[in-house]
Amino acid sequence: MLETCEKHIELYKELDSYIQNFKGKKGALINVLHKAQELFGWLPPEVQEYVADKLNISPATVYGVVTFYNFFSTKPKGKSQIKICLGTACYVKGADRVMERFLDELGISEGEVTKDGKFSVHGVRCLGACSMAPVVLVGEKDFYGKVTPDMVPSILKKYKGEG
Amino acid sequence: MPLTTNTILICAGGACISSGEESVKNALERKIKEYNLQEAIKIVETGCMGACSIGPLMVIYPEGVYYQKLTPKAAEKIVEEHLLKGRIVEEYLYKGDKGKIVPQPQEEIPFFSRQVKIATRNLGIIDPLNIEEYIARDGYFALYKALKEMKPEEVINTIKESGLRGRGGAGFPTGLKWEFARKAPGDEKYMICNADEGDPGAFMDRSILEGDPHTIIEAMTIAGYAIGANKGYVYVRAEYPIAIERLSEALKQAHEYGFLGENILDSGFSFDIEIRIGAGAFVCGEETALINSIEGKRGQPRVKPPYPAQKGLWGKPTNINNVETLACVPPIIKNGPQWFRQWGTEKSPGTKVFALAGKVKNTGLVEVPMGITLRELIYEIGGGSPTGKKIKAVQTGGPSGGVIPEEYFDTPVDFESLTQLGAIIGSGGMIVLDEDDCMVDVAKFFLEFTVDESCGKCTPCREGTKIMYEILNKITNGEGTEDDIETLEKLGNIIKDSSLCGLGQTAPNPVLSTLRYYKDEYIAHVRDKACPAKKCRNLISYVIDTSKCVGCTACARVCPASCIDGEIKKPHEIDQEACIKCGSCIEVCRFGAISKVSPALD
Ligand SMILES: Cc1cc2nc3c(=O)[nH]c(=O)nc-3n(C[C@H](O)[C@H](O)[C@H](O)COP(=O)(O)O)c2cc1C
Ligand code: FES
Numbered sequence: 001m002l003e004t005c006e007k008h009i010e011l012y013k014e015l016d017s018y019i020q021n022f023k024g025k026k027g028a029l030i031n032v033l034h035k036a037q038e039l040f041g042w043l044p045p046e047v048q049e050y051v052a053d054k055l056n057i058s059p060a061t062v063y064g065v066v067t068f069y070n071f072f073s074t075k076p077k078g079k080s081q082i083k084i085c086l087g088t089a090c091y092v093k094g095a096d097r098v099m100e101r102f103l104d105e106l107g108i109s110e111g112e113v114t115k116d117g118k119f120s121v122h123g124v125r126c127l128g129a130c131s132m133a134p135v136v137l138v139g140e141k142d143f144y145g146k147v148t149p150d151m152v153p154s155i156l157k158k159y160k161g162e163g
Numbered sequence: 164m165p166l167t168t169n170t171i172l173i174c175a176g177g178a179c180i181s182s183g184e185e186s187v188k189n190a191l192e193r194k195i196k197e198y199n200l201q202e203a204i205k206i207v208e209t210g211c212m213g214a215c216s217i218g219p220l221m222v223i224y225p226e227g228v229y230y231q232k233l234t235p236k237a238a239e240k241i242v243e244e245h246l247l248k249g250r251i252v253e254e255y256l257y258k259g260d261k262g263k264i265v266p267q268p269q270e271e272i273p274f275f276s277r278q279v280k281i282a283t284r285n286l287g288i289i290d291p292l293n294i295e296e297y298i299a300r301d302g303y304f305a306l307y308k309a310l311k312e313m314k315p316e317e318v319i320n321t322i323k324e325s326g327l328r329g330r331g332g333a334g335f336p337t338g339l340k341w342e343f344a345r346k347a348p349g350d351e352k353y354m355i356c357n358a359d360e361g362d363p364g365a366f367m368d369r370s371i372l373e374g375d376p377h378t379i380i381e382a383m384t385i386a387g388y389a390i391g392a393n394k395g396y397v398y399v400r401a402e403y404p405i406a407i408e409r410l411s412e413a414l415k416q417a418h419e420y421g422f423l424g425e426n427i428l429d430s431g432f433s434f435d436i437e438i439r440i441g442a443g444a445f446v447c448g449e450e451t452a453l454i455n456s457i458e459g460k461r462g463q464p465r466v467k468p469p470y471p472a473q474k475g476l477w478g479k480p481t482n483i484n485n486v487e488t489l490a491c492v493p494p495i496i497k498n499g500p501q502w503f504r505q506w507g508t509e510k511s512p513g514t515k516v517f518a519l520a521g522k523v524k525n526t527g528l529v530e531v532p533m534g535i536t537l538r539e540l541i542y543e544i545g546g547g548s549p550t551g552k553k554i555k556a557v558q559t560g561g562p563s564g565g566v567i568p569e570e571y572f573d574t575p576v577d578f579e580s581l582t583q584l585g586a587i588i589g590s591g592g593m594i595v596l597d598e599d600d601c602m603v604d605v606a607k608f609f610l611e612f613t614v615d616e617s618c619g620k621c622t623p624c625r626e627g628t629k630i631m632y633e634i635l636n637k638i639t640n641g642e643g644t645e646d647d648i649e650t651l652e653k654l655g656n657i658i659k660d661s662s663l664c665g666l667g668q669t670a671p672n673p674v675l676s677t678l679r680y681y682k683d684e685y686i687a688h689v690r691d692k693a694c695p696a697k698k699c700r701n702l703i704s705y706v707i708d709t710s711k712c713v714g715c716t717a718c719a720r721v722c723p724a725s726c727i728d729g730e731i732k733k734p735h736e737i738d739q740e741a742c743i744k745c746g747s748c749i750e751v752c753r754f755g756a757i758s759k760v761s762p763a764l765d
Binding site: 065070092 | 176177178180181182215216218361362363364365366369370401402403404439440441442443444445456457458459460461462463477518520521522526527558561592594596600605608618721723745746747750
């Protein structure tokens with residue numbers, strides 16, 4: 001516990017110094033929330049309140065913005081986030097079936113985290129690799145193109161050992 | 164003393180990265196080092212080269228040899244054979260339609276030779292992170308010309324005469340928009356670049372930002388000068404981290420070289436650009452919602468008028484242009500309006516970038532003159548169907564657009580012609596559909612998207628699209644009635660007329676356009692409970708043809724529901740009750756024994 005608390009103090013400090021960059025600039029909220037989510041992984045109520053306090057706006061305004069944008073998450077995410085492109089090109093090449101297979105294999109629904117905290121599955125819009133449709137992105141960097149449902153177990157296997 | 168000097172351009176666009184560009188590059192570097200050729204051979208990671216279906220790609224200069232579908236092993240071989248011994252490695256060359264090997268497809272193959280690159284002129288050619296390469300390709304020349312030799316009004320007139328129209332969707336004349344912003348009273352004005360690229364199936368804006376960020380900086384500065392703004396914002400989607408990174412780096416370089424900041428090129432004009440990152444809301448691509456988002460608010464649209472040119476960001480006159488629109492600006496300023504008009508049509512001059520995807524052989528980004536026919540685009544450039552199945556239609560304009568059936572493929576692609584057909588050019592996404600695609604399901608796909616993305620501010624869009632989606636869901640599940648089809652049509656038209664912003668006003672288009680051309684498919688769903696394309700799960704069954712099945716057990720082994728039974732070497736059978744209709748069996752059957760039937764068996 002203590003360790004995480006100390007870690008959090010560090011994170012808040014880093015957030016503070018980021019907020020300093022925006023002194024005197026207008027409309028910083030969304031950029032600050034991006035930073036906060038990058039640091040904490042998601043946006044728990046405490047963090048939202050903290051941001052509201054620092055920027056001198058109401059928590060309701062912050063909450064309103066957080067819930068408006070898909071990118072901001074009010075729930076924790078898995079260690080490996082599996083992003084399945086549901087853009088048009090991927091849809092016509094059968095992305096729905098790939099999504100279904102991932103959810104089946106992991107026994108969760110979209111947006112949920114597996115019990116061990118390792119995975120969460122998210123439908124996203126065009127990943128800009130339409131020629132490789134259907135496309136799956138694990139984490140920030142691992143792209144998989146032309147994915148078929150049968151490939152799903154072997155993709156998952158690569159990440160199961162980690163963590 | 165190095166024997167030869169080669170430059171390898173390796174494509175680092177989205178599709179090539181996803182097919183393993185990094186490992187290819189690493190292999191190249193390793194091998195080159197092994198042979199101590201670092202001095203003689205330069206590797207440059209470029210923006211998207213456009214031919215995404217054959218990635219990872221690279222071109223070796225000075226010869227201009229084009230290698231495709233690379234692997235680390237291929238890269239090693241190419242270093243040893245081509246770079247070391249000067250022998251072209253045929254197995255990784257581009258192969259034309261009949262398997263003919265083409266070392267320099269840029270000049271011979273329609274996919275490359277029919278393109279005219281204006282907005283994407285530098286993609287795949289320069290290192291996006293090197294400002295000097297941009298300058299070497301006449302970069303910042305137009306900025307110099309505008310600031311030093313032209314008055315703001317002359318800049319505006321040049322753009323007006325060129326006939327350039329907005330590439331972000333609406334096709335509004337760019338010069339006119341600049342003039343409105345210039346003439347709006349006030350000394351504080353803003354210039355915004357819309358890089359939100361919301362159409363899920365289009366990626367040209369991202370490719371331009373990633374592959375040629377300086378062109379956007381140059382164009383925005385020119386636009387700022389023309390309208391009288393000293394501050395610009397680029398609003399980029401959060402989903403495009405590489406674009407954000409490269410643009411930030413380019414901004415830094417532009418400052419160092421004096422193309423941004425105070426008193427640019429000693430002209431007395433000052434301009435600066437800040438990046439604002441979106442947060443995943445489609446509606447933020449709409450200009451007034453985008454302005455709210457830059458202000459740090461919920462991205463809900465504002466009522467127009469007042470238009471942004473009068474009252475935009477922080478209530479000040481603001482001009483907003485799309486990335487691709489801006490990328491056309493420097494060449495127009497440099498070469499003049501008539502140069503731009505040599506391509507395209509009277510009303511839609513110049514070129515347009517399309518993202519070809521779906522059931523077409525050559526997928527990727529293509530920039531072609533406006534007025535080209537859909538047939539040329541899809542068959543000549545796109546190479547037609549990859550599987551030999553019949554192409555049925557093309558969907559253009561994403562969630563705001565519609566489908567165009569094959570019978571109309573001789574229509575020229577320009578703003579007016581596509582609108583007449585009930586579709587739009589939109590941002591340039593072109594998804595080719597074939598006989599396996601169900602039009603009702605396509606409409607449902609887009610409606611699901613808009614329901615998700617409706618910002619909720621106005622009732623017709625928030626509630627109406629949801630009802631439309633539910634009806635489509637009913638129909639694809641085989642529970643629809645003929646009245647439902649009529650309701651869809653009525654409701655669609657009401658939503659179009661009564662929504663607050665462009666999102667709602669165009670959201671019914673995918674439904675209305677499929678109804679216009681494919682009503683028979685809707686009727687088959689409700690009347691016969693059949694899906695003619697055999698796509699809608701509730702309306703189909705998988706069956707095994709016992710005369711063709713040899714009992715190889717491949718299907719039984721792959722079935723995740725374990726619903727296929729049978730002895731080895733004897734015909735198998737599918738338990739219809741347990742079948743989840745995932746389609747895995749069809750994919751593995753090598754004897755063509757499994758097929759789909761619709762309506763479903765009971
Ligand atoms: C729902 C909706 C989404 C839009 N998304 C985008 C977008 O992603 N990118 C874009 O450039 N324009 C988008 N637009 C159009 C913009 O409102 C605006 O017309 C455009 O940025 C103007 O630039 P242009 O004249 O250079 O095309 C969208 C419009 C609507 C109604
Ligand atoms: S639609 Fe999936 S990558 Fe473009």
